[in-house]
Amino acid sequence: MSHAASSSSKFQVQGAVALVTGAGRAKGIGRGTVDALIAAGARKVYVTVRDVKTAQPLYAAHGAKVVVLEHDVTQTGRAAELAGKLADVNLVVHNAGLFTGASALGDDAEQRREFEVNVFGPLALTRAFAPVLARNGGGALTLINSVASHFSFPLGASYSASKAALHSFTQALRRELAGQGTLVLGVYPGPIDTDMAEKIPMEKASPADVGRSIVAALNAGDEDLYPDATGAQMYAAHRQDPKAMEKQLASMG
Numbered sequence: 001m002s003h004a005a006s007s008s009s010k011f012q013v014q015g016a017v018a019l020v021t022g023a024g025r026a027k028g029i030g031r032g033t034v035d036a037l038i039a040a041g042a043r044k045v046y047v048t049v050r051d052v053k054t055a056q057p058l059y060a061a062h063g064a065k066v067v068v069l070e071h072d073v074t075q076t077g078r079a080a081e082l083a084g085k086l087a088d089v090n091l092v093v094h095n096a097g098l099f100t101g102a103s104a105l106g107d108d109a110e111q112r113r114e115f116e117v118n119v120f121g122p123l124a125l126t127r128a129f130a131p132v133l134a135r136n137g138g139g140a141l142t143l144i145n146s147v148a149s150h151f152s153f154p155l156g157a158s159y160s161a162s163k164a165a166l167h168s169f170t171q172a173l174r175r176e177l178a179g180q181g182t183l184v185l186g187v188y189p190g191p192i193d194t195d196m197a198e199k200i201p202m203e204k205a206s207p208a209d210v211g212r213s214i215v216a217a218l219n220a221g222d223e224d225l226y227p228d229a230t231g232a233q234m235y236a237a238h239r240q241d242p243k244a245m246e247k248q249l250a251s252m253g
């Protein structure tokens, strides 16, 4: 795990009330994060799913500590309604994400859908929840980006572009929410063993480990988290020689 501390935030997961989006899948990073938050003493975790029928295992594991709500992040017009119901939230984790595999010259509808889920969904929810976080002492915002925020993966050009946009918004939100004392944590995983990465032929870290790393980073007041060894190595290689990294990725395409 690699993370960089530079915030003076005093956020603590112990006693927090969290909202985690898109956490209905048994193998997902969302589920790993919910489990880790509760294990670290979060008081309550609101979980949004698209289909509440997928939530039964969450109730079985955590009982009344989880509250499951139906929400599709692309329904941006419903973000304010959700925030209105969840006045006690002091941590928002934007986890819901979509990978279509669309190339740059690929399908326009798939590309737009990726940007709706990966960029405009989190932005709308953040707009709605920023005042809630402010009222609850500043709190914290966690955005699940990707190492693909930093360079374009041939397997998912449109996905990489959406995560690059989310990375830029992560930096902007940190600046814009600094005045209200909100810790903004950007998480940049490499390949993680979830349904999304099923077809990626690389060694993968576990979603449970990512969840635990997120908890540690929040408690430490970190702003950036590279939660797995492969992703951290790729990011280090990119920083050392961005052009060499671009050429290496292009040769895989």
Ligand SMILES: NC(=O)c1ccc[n+]([C@@H]2O[C@H](COP(=O)([O-])OP(=O)(O)OC[C@H]3O[C@@H](n4cnc5c(N)ncnc54)[C@H](OP(=O)(O)O)[C@@H]3O)[C@@H](O)[C@H]2O)c1
Pocket (backbone or CB within 6 Å): 021, 022, 023, 024, 025, 027, 028, 029, 030, 049, 050, 051, 071, 072, 073, 074, 094, 095, 096, 097, 098, 117, 144, 145, 146, 147, 188, 189, 190, 191, 192, 193, 194, 195, 196, 197
């Ligand atoms: N796995 C990796 O290698 C990896 C690497 C870097 C970053 N990430 C990021 O990590 C996050 C979690 O992904 P994952 O790997 O855990 O993949 P996953 O198992 O495919 O989970 C994605 C989740 O997002 C939800 N979702 C998709 N579209 C949605 C929408 N419109 N509204 C609400 N929820 C929606 C899905 O819900 P349904 O079950 O209803 O489809 C699912 O629960 C994503 O942001 C992803 O981009 C993953």
